[in-house]
Amino acid sequence: MLAPATREAPLFGLVLCGGESQRMGSDKALLPLEGRSLLERAIACLEPVCEEVWLGSGPSPRYVALGHRELLDRRKRGSGPLAALEAGLFELRARGRGGYLALLACDMPGASTALVRELARRAQSEDLDRCALAGERGLEPLCAVYSDALLESVRAALDAGDPRMSAIEGFPARHAALPRCATLASADPLVFRNLNTPAELEAARAWAPPMHASRAWSSPCSRASRACARSSRRRSPRARAR
Numbered sequence: 001m002l003a004p005a006t007r008e009a010p011l012f013g014l015v016l017c018g019g020e021s022q023r024m025g026s027d028k029a030l031l032p033l034e035g036r037s038l039l040e041r042a043i044a045c046l047e048p049v050c051e052e053v054w055l056g057s058g059p060s061p062r063y064v065a066l067g068h069r070e071l072l073d074r075r076k077r078g079s080g081p082l083a084a085l086e087a088g089l090f091e092l093r094a095r096g097r098g099g100y101l102a103l104l105a106c107d108m109p110g111a112s113t114a115l116v117r118e119l120a121r122r123a124q125s126e127d128l129d130r131c132a133l134a135g136e137r138g139l140e141p142l143c144a145v146y147s148d149a150l151l152e153s154v155r156a157a158l159d160a161g162d163p164r165m166s167a168i169e170g171f172p173a174r175h176a177a178l179p180r181c182a183t184l185a186s187a188d189p190l191v192f193r194n195l196n197t198p199a200e201l202e203a204a205r206a207w208a209p210p211m212h213a214s215r216a217w218s219s220p221c222s223r224a225s226r227a228c229a230r231s232s233r234r235r236s237p238r239a240r241a242r
Contacts (some may be wrong), residue, residue, distance in 0.1 A: 010099035011120050013046030014088040015039060016081050016142060017106040018058025018073065023196045029063070029106045031201060033208055038195065039063065042106045049117045050102055054091065056084030075158055081105075081142060082154060082163045089151040098148050100124065105142035109208045110190040119145040119184055126182060129153075129173050134183035135192050141165035143191075149174040 017029040017039050024031070029039035036044070039055075043066070046053045055063055057070040059077060064070070071087040073079060081103075088101045100123055102116050115133070123131040123145040132144035142165070156171035157163070173179050186192070190209075195201045 009124055010095070010097050011050050011102060011145070012088075012092055012095075012099065013043075013050035013053035013102045013104065013116075014056050014071065014084065015042045015046065015053065015104055015106050016056045016084055017042075017063065018056050018084055024198060024201070027062075028195060028201075033109055033201065033204060038109060039066070039106045041109055042104050042111075043068065045111055045113050046102055046104060046116060048113050049120060054088060056081070056088060058084070079158060079163045080165075082158060082165055082167070085146065085165075086151070086154045086158060089146065089148055089154060092148045093151055101146045101148070103142060103144050103146060105194060107195040108143055108191075108193070109195070109204055110188070110193055111143050112191075112209065115143070115184075115186075115191065116145070119143075122182060122184060123147065127180065128182050129179040130168075130181045132181070132183055133186060133191065135186050135189065137192065139166070139183060140192055142194075147173075150179060153179055 019028070021028040030037050033041060043053050053068055055066070055068050055070045057063060057072065059073050061070045061072070071084070071091055073083040074087055074090065075083040085101075085103060088103070092099060092101050100120060102120060104111055104116070111133075119131045119133070122128065129147040129150050130141075130144055133140040150168060150173050153168040153171040153173045157167035160167070160171075169179055169181065171178075190207055193200075193204070195204055
């Protein structure tokens with residue numbers, strides 16, 4: 001196992017796997033890709049750099065057989081990934097050690113351990129509240145590292161009835177200021193591909209990288225506090241839809 005990505009602050013992982021998979025026709029998290037389910041691939045991506053990997057399973061447990069702690073949404077149905085992030089940050093805060101949460105959607109097989117490690121390194125070294133992957137289509141908040149200080153921002157967004165992942169940028173974090181954010185830019189479109197249909201899953205068999213393979217990214221673009229919200233106007237469809 002590789003050394004943890006952060007030494008001063010702990011890093012935990014949360015795999016998003018609580019969706020309804022309507023377009024896929026069955027639970028996408030359990031579908032196989034290169035010998036492993038999508039969920040197992042995401043867990044394996046996070047494990048080398050995280051002290052523990054949790055599963056954001058939605059309103060009820062779904063993957064007990066995998067032996068990972070399942071964190072259940074604390075909000076009404078339909079609150080989406082932001083509710084899962086709240087559950088993960090709540091668990092992280094309860095540990096009493098502060099630190100960071102690496103968030104990864106189970107349907108992003110292009111993500112790599114090296115990418116998560118770099119997101120975590122930047123989040124800690126620059127004292128960020130969020131460091132997220134970004135590309136030509138905008139921000140990808142479902143492949144990102146979040147500070148436990150964002151729990152207040154997430155709660156406030158959900159309390160205001162705004163479940164978009166980007167909504168947290170407009171609400172103060174625990175330090176009473178707007179979140180400090182940065183992005184890690186990647187020119188590789190495969191990193192951003194998420195699998196929603198059987199056709200997309202079949203196509204992924206041709207391009208999905210081996211586990212822990214490195215994928216390219218370029219120089220990061222940093223943003224802080226209010227600048228975070230201003231400079232992230234272009235967002236991926238996933239960010240806008242949530």
